[in-house]
Structures are given as C-alpha cells and as structure tokens.
Amino acid sequence: MPIPLWSPSEPQDILRHPAVDEVLTGRQNLTMFGRLYHLGWPEARTRAGELLERFGLTGAADKQAKDYSGGMRRRLDLAASLILAPRVLFLDEPTTGLDPRGRNEVWEAVRSLVADGTTVLLTTQYLDEADQLADRICVIDAGRAIAEGTPEELKSRIGGDRIDVVVRAAEDLHSAATLAGRVAGARAETDPDARRVSVPVRDRVPALTGVVRALHEARIEAEDIALRRPTLDEVFLELTGHRAERDEGARTEKRTEEDRTETEASA
C-alpha cells in the first residue's frame, strides 16, 4: 500500500498489499477515501472520477474491487494515495506478483505521477524496474547501501559498454571468448546455454569492428553480434561480488531474493 507522506517528521509504515475495500466499487472506494481526507461530497466525487480516468479505471469504476485484476487493484490503491496529490510517495515493491501487463500499467501510473511533480521512493527487486523508473538508485545488499547514483552512473562503474556475440556452433564458444577477450583487452564471459560470449569494451566501434574481423579470420560463424549498455543486473552482480555465480542461475535467483534495491524517481 502506498502511503502519502504528510510531513518529513512523521515517517509512515510501508505496506505491500493494496489496501482497498474489496466489497466497495472502485468509485465508492475513492469517494470514501476522499471524504476521509475531508473533501466535500461533490469534491470527493469529482476527484474520484478524475483519478479513475487517470489510472484507466473508468470502465471498471462501478465494479467491486474484489473483481479487479492484480494490476487494477494496485492502480486503485495508488489512486487512493493520490487523492491529495502528496509531494512524496513511498511504494514498497509495487509490481511484485503482477503479470507484465499489470506491471506496465503500474509503471505508467508511477511515471505520470512523477511527471506531475510527486517524488516517488520505491523499493524493488527487479533491476529492470529500477532502470525504467528511477532517476537515482541506491543499491542495498544484505542491509547495507553499497552504491548510489543514476542508472547511467552505476552502469559506467563496471566499465562502460559490452559486446555480446552469439556463435552458431557451441564448440566455437571457447575460442570466440578468447578472441573477443584479446580484442577488448578484458576477460570475456560465456553463457553456454545461450552460446553467448559477453565482453566489456572501452572504445565502442573500434572494438566492435575488431571482434567482427577476428571472428571472420578465425572462421567462427556468429548468429548475432551486439553492442549494448550493461544491464543493471550486471551492475548489481558486479557490485555485490556475485558475478562468479551468474551462470549458476539458481543461486543468483536466491541471492536477488535476499537483496533489495531502493530506487528513487523525482521530478
């Protein structure tokens, strides 16, 4: 449940589940909360209508909240927190357990909030989400803040861009990794399941042409070669020192469950 922050001296509890009345309709929920914020009846009704429209709930406005999907419920919950347009809003893992559609809906809602001038402090375990939404990110590992900065700053910390090469034949993986590593002057990583070699590079285009030429000369066929920015997942693993575990999917997953990332998006 998102909690509007009334004043900095009164930190509020942060809850995870949407706190709406399931028996009432979306409109009745928002009107009731509007009344409890001491808006007059007509004002509370108008505000409910505005918020329903803003969060794309107009069609479901007169359905009971218990019939809402997870994403709709979170949006209704968000809307209820925005009756008075708070300056700061805490969101604790607002998309946990939502399907991709629901997640996109919540993301859109958060973006439009930030666009309207609300500062949102949200926690998430999905670094993708942090990358999409946040202006500033604070990475927390085992209870300690281990890095802070914009997504770009964090990505730069692990050495800029990366080249990914997907080889056609699995037996070429090792030699491709050696070649790419030599061209880039860094240690290349391999993902045998995806037949992918990944290597950090400094000079973007010269490194790319260098890798292409080296592969061609060694007669290694590539299915795909891509130059890309590092993902925040890579940043996280680098920062937390779990990179060696990366290919052991299960352990990485367990690790990220324990760790949390706090992100902040502000206007």
Next chain:
Amino acid sequence: MTNTTTPTIPETPLARLRWALADAWTITRRDLTHWVRQPAPFVIGLLFPVMTVLMFGYLFGGAISVPGGGASGGEGHREFLMPGMFAMTMAFGLEATLVAVTTDAARGVTDRFRSMPMASSAVVLGRSAADMLRSVAGLAVVVACGLLIGWQWRNGVGEALLAVGLLLLLRFALLWVGIYLGLVFEGTDAVVAAQILVWPVLFLSNVFVAPETMPSWLGTIAEWNPLSATAAATRELFGNPGWDGESWAARNALSMAAAWPLAVLAVFFPLSVRRYRRLSR
C-alpha cells in the same frame, strides 16, 4: 486535475468533534454499502437468531421445564423463551463485530485509515454505529418473530422500551469487547473462537434452564452471567415468566442488567481506543 491540498486539522474542540463525527459517519456508510453490495452475510446474521428461536421454541421446547407452570412446549414456554433469545441475539452480535474488525485489519484497510488525517476515534466510532444499526435491525426481526409465535409484552410500552434499552446496552458493551479482541487477535482465529465460545456462555446462563437446577457452583456462575442479568431483567420488564431465583444477583436483575454492561464498557472502551491508537507494524 483538481488542485487539492492537505486539510489542516481543526483547532477548536468543537470543530474537531465535527470532524470526528463526519469521519465516523463515512465509516458507518461504508458498512451500510457493504450490506447492499453483499447482502448474504447481513441477511444470514439477521435470520440466524430466528432459526434458533424456532429450534428452541418448537424442537427442544417440549423437553425444557418452564417456570410459572406454563404448559411445556406451549405458549408459556415461548413467552419465557423470547427474552432469553433477545439477549442471545445481542451476544451473537459480538461475532459480527469481530469479523468486521479482523477483515479490515487483514486487508490493510485499517492501516490506510490510520495513515489518513482523520480522527482516530472515528474508525471505532463508525464501526460501533454500524454495528448498533445492525443490532437494532436484528432485534426488530427477532421481536417480530416472537410476536408471530405468541410472545407479547404485558407491562406497557414504557417498560418494554426500557427492556429494549437494556438489550441494546448489552450489545453496545459487547461491541467494544469485539473491537478490542479483533484488534488484539488479528486473523480469523478470534472469530472462530468467538463462534464456539458464545455457546457455553449462552448455556451457562438462565436463558434456557434455571440456575437452581445446576450444581451450586455452576448455578452461581450462571446467575452472575451478564446474559442472565439481561434476560432476567427483560423478562421482568416485559411481564414474561422467569425463574424466581433466591440469590442476590437474581433478585436484583434490573440493576445487574445495567451494571454489567457499564462495567464491561468501562474496561473495554478505553482498551479498544488505546489499542487502536497504538496499532503498529
């Protein structure tokens, strides 16, 4: 988009009271809307005491001896039975309060209310107003049922209204017990416990049988049971037959029927308000 800012909390006591009452009314309306949107639990709650009346009036009626020499299982029995059934209906209300309080706590609604600039007393006040409305409706249904099966008040409207007042007073006291227990025991455990425990409390009273017929220590507990006090007092006020117990509690049923709920209120009202204010996770 409307530009809405945080309301400032009023300063004068009178304005604060107006806020609290407005908030309480919003919470009460919410429950009324629940009844319209989801009528089944509400209707079942109203009809369950009626079922119990029919069960004890006709099914077991013949097996229970009746004070005042009325024919067993006949009208005399039902006239004796009804005041106890009224008291029972009030006791059942405890469960409705518990369900409402624990559901709100589980859904996080209580926490949202607490994050709002609303009077902290309003949530419990609104809950109590809604529950009292529900109980008035419940009592009206059982009274109507009693009139249909031959029960009547014999001492005039004034005493009958006083009896109704005592019944609602008992309900009001139990309401605060329900709010307190609902806030203390989160989850459905408390509800299940209340559903089961209401029966021994009910049977360990003068609602169905004379405490004199019980072993003396059990009879004493039954006579001092708040339900017994209300049942005995309302029998007296309605002019219906009752047990003529010899104990102090039985002879002073009227005072006991007023004193018990007030004592329960004096304990559980402050406890509930304090508990609500201190809720934290």
